[in-house]
Amino acid sequence: MSLAHRIIPCLDTDGARVVKGVHFVGLRDAGDPVALAARYNAEGADELVVLDIAASRDRRPTFLETIRRVAAELAIPLTAGGGIRTLEDARSVIRAGADKVTVNTAAVERPELIAELSREFGAQAVVLAIDAKLITSLSPKNNPSKEPLQKTSFSPVRWDVMVRGGRESADLDAVLWAMMGVASGAGEILLTSVDRDGTQLGFDVPLTAAISRAVSVPVIASGGAKLPEHFAQIFRKGRADAALAASIFHDNVQSIRELKRYLATHNIGVRLPC
Amino acid sequence: MKITLLDYGAGNVTSVERALRRLGAESQRSNSAEHLAKAEAIILPGVGHYAALIRALDQQELRAPLVDALQRGVPFLGICLGLQALYKSSEEAPQLQGLNLLPGRVSQLPASVKLPHMGWNQLKLTRSSRLLEGITPDAFFYFAHSFAATCPNGEAVATCDYGAIFAAVLEKENIFAVQFHPEKSGDAGAKLLQNFLRLAAS
Numbered sequence: 001m002s003l004a005h006r007i008i009p010c011l012d013t014d015g016a017r018v019v020k021g022v023h024f025v026g027l028r029d030a031g032d033p034v035a036l037a038a039r040y041n042a043e044g045a046d047e048l049v050v051l052d053i054a055a056s057r058d059r060r061p062t063f064l065e066t067i068r069r070v071a072a073e074l075a076i077p078l079t080a081g082g083g084i085r086t087l088e089d090a091r092s093v094i095r096a097g098a099d100k101v102t103v104n105t106a107a108v109e110r111p112e113l114i115a116e117l118s119r120e121f122g123a124q125a126v127v128l129a130i131d132a133k134l135i136t137s138l139s140p141k142n143n144p145s146k147e148p149l150q151k152t153s154f155s156p157v158r159w160d161v162m163v164r165g166g167r168e169s170a171d172l173d174a175v176l177w178a179m180m181g182v183a184s185g186a187g188e189i190l191l192t193s194v195d196r197d198g199t200q201l202g203f204d205v206p207l208t209a210a211i212s213r214a215v216s217v218p219v220i221a222s223g224g225a226k227l228p229e230h231f232a233q234i235f236r237k238g239r240a241d242a243a244l245a246a247s248i249f250h251d252n253v254q255s256i257r258e259l260k261r262y263l264a265t266h267n268i269g270v271r272l273p274c
Numbered sequence: 275m276k277i278t279l280l281d282y283g284a285g286n287v288t289s290v291e292r293a294l295r296r297l298g299a300e301s302q303r304s305n306s307a308e309h310l311a312k313a314e315a316i317i318l319p320g321v322g323h324y325a326a327l328i329r330a331l332d333q334q335e336l337r338a339p340l341v342d343a344l345q346r347g348v349p350f351l352g353i354c355l356g357l358q359a360l361y362k363s364s365e366e367a368p369q370l371q372g373l374n375l376l377p378g379r380v381s382q383l384p385a386s387v388k389l390p391h392m393g394w395n396q397l398k399l400t401r402s403s404r405l406l407e408g409i410t411p412d413a414f415f416y417f418a419h420s421f422a423a424t425c426p427n428g429e430a431v432a433t434c435d436y437g438a439i440f441a442a443v444l445e446k447e448n449i450f451a452v453q454f455h456p457e458k459s460g461d462a463g464a465k466l467l468q469n470f471l472r473l474a475a476s
Contacts (some may be wrong), residue, residue, distance in 0.1 A: 002396075076416070098381070218388050
């Protein structure tokens with residue numbers, strides 16, 4: 001008897017339709033969120049995440065309606081996010097039927113947002129989404145202090161927090177930001193590797209392990225999944241508590257049911273659907 | 275039979291309402307003492323901070339009518355915070371008094387595990403359970419909490435082990451309570467809610 005590793009499909013939407021792209025660009029239509037939600041609920045998904053990746057103000061009512069319709073299909077938890085900047089934004093998403101909200105860019109710009117949401121809805125409802133990118137070079141551009149990087153961070157490798165849909169660097173260490181977020185009241189980290197996202201080369205194990213070791217809350221790994229082995233690896237070596245993927249589930253490259261059976265036969269605790 | 279869903283303002287009432295509707299049960303949201311006095315069955319959903327629930331019950335003057343209803347024998351199901359509220363107090367807000375219908379306190383799960391306890395876990399049955407009837411013993415339920423009744427007493431018919439052993443399902447005459455979220459626990463959760471509806475109607 002132990003806590004199951006969670007498999008979480010993610011619906012990236014433009015507010016109304018599911019879309020997909022590589023490295024956050026080149027979006028194309030990938031289906032109806034309500035139909036996909038119903039399918040994943042039946043296939044044994046442990047949770048569902050719905051994101052509004054356009055997050056434009058005028059599409060907001062459309063996204064809230066999408067959350068309402070998706071929530072109606074689910075007997076599993078629902079996390080919603082994208083463009084949540086205020087307590088009121090979060091409240092409207094939770095009222096529409098989400099159990100948890102994710103915050104990303106707005107929390108980087110105004111870290112108090114995390115504490116405000118946590119006080120209002122509880123830490124279990126606040127998911128800090130971090131888009132992280134490996135800093136490979138020690139060039140002056142990436143290391144303005146001119147100090148050797150090893151001395152100022154946890155290890156020779158470090159990851160930068162990216163904002164605005166993974167396009168802009170926030171000039172902030174991802175491990176440090178995860179720790180700060182948890183100290184402020186985030187109850188979970190949704191960690192996306194910008195380097196791996198859309199590549200289907202597997203999850204980012206060193207990144208996920210570094211964050212998972214640094215924080216006391218569950219970590220959801222995201223970005224790069226294709227094969228069942230990728231999931232086994234991120235749970236074992238990456239110390240992930242949950243793993244998230246989008247297009248491989250939407251396109252039936254990987255069935256959730258088969259994936260869970262694979263993990264169970266490899267002695268990784270999962271909730272097997274009946 | 276109509277279920278009274280106690281809506282004190284911070285719970286996840288909508289999810290519970292939807293789950294009941296899927297089972298064909300009629301429910302009514304309420305935060306009025308009059309409704310509680312006439313209720314045929316009560317569900318107290320809860321998520322978030324213990325203090326938010328206890329303060330809301332006191333500010334909306336629902337504490338006495340709720341305790342009256344429970345002592346009168348009205349079937350009751352507490353969910354998550356709705357379970358924790360039955361105890362004397364909670365470490366999450368030690369200055370506040372719980373409903374004090376069960377002895378003992380609610381405390382924080384140990385820091386040796388990742389908190390919140392978030393996700394799907396299994397139960398250990400300690401005696402036969404009316405709520406869990408027809409549910410396979412290895413079923414998973416969805417938990418999302420950091421505090422729990424870690425000294426389960428005679429009322430616990432099932433426990434869960436996450437850092438510490440804590441009460442997962444309570445049954446005491448007309449009072450039922452679960453630490454997990456049946457409304458988010460797939461088919462097993464739906465079956466549990468159905469069992470409660472049947473017990474409440476009988």
